Amino acid sequence: MQGDRLVLDRLSLSIADGQHTAILGPNGSGKSTLVKVIARQLYPLAQRDGSGTVRIFGRDRWNVAELRSLLGIVSPAVQLDYTSDTPVEVFDAVVSGFFAARGVSFHHQVTDDMRSRAAEALSQAGAADLIGRDMASLSTGEARRVLIARALVHQPRALLLDEPCAGLDMASRRRFLESLRELARAGTTLLLVTHHVEEILPEIDHVVLLRNGQVFRQGSKADTLTDDALSDTFGMPVQATRHGDYYAAALD
Incomplete structure (x- = not known):
């Protein structure tokens, strides 16, 4: 309802x-x-x-953060959150998937393994060449590929x-x-x-x-x-x- x-x-x-x-x-x-x-x-x-x-x-009770590490979500609504307001750089947007956050903040401890998996996911999604750009500067298709990479960092x-x-x-x-x-x-x-x-x-x-x-x-x-x-x-x-x-x- x-x-x-x-x-x-x-x-x-x-x-x-x-x-x-x-x-x-x-x-x-x-x-x-x-x-x-x-x-x-x-x-x-x-x-x-x-x-x-x-x-x-197989489960009906989930911690939402745990579920989203197994189920990556890509949608125009998610993209809108990354292409408006405060700028978010592409690599940071992907790394932020580990923290269920919009970007990387000072209190997030980003490990070498996280960076490696983020780079691998960007390559897998065909978006490695977009590193260094702000999400808001990307075309719709480019931003969608970055969100695929963000979803893939957890190997869902x-x-x-x-x-x-x-x-x-x-x-x-x-x-x-x-x-x-x-x-x-x-x-x-x-x-x-x-x-x-x-x-x-x-x-x-x-x-x-x-x-x-x-x-x-x-x-x-x-x-x-x-x-x-x-x-x-x-x-x-x-x-x-x-x-x-x-x-x-x-x-x-």
């Missing part, structure tokens, strides 16, 4: 460790709320029948990507998606939240369709990215097509 509005309604969803998953749905379907529930920014109402329980990595078991391509042009989006493919192939579980079929990576083969706060359908791309399923999800006639390793969708 948010106020008196039911946002997620009897939602039941299970994602296996290592199962790259896309959560797809129109605006208002509950995607952003689901992200906040997974990230422990919101808590569902507990019911007498035991529903309302959220288990992440999974990355939660909430509309990660928002604000990217076509070329930047493709480059960013290719960097995510490399992470998926290297063993990082991806949970991609989007309303664009075109952003579902070839490595992702589990798709969850959300509609009106409920799981409308879930399964393989072949079973979910169909004309009928997408039309019912978005409430308008949709035609799905496949282009090489990617799918696309357009209003019919």
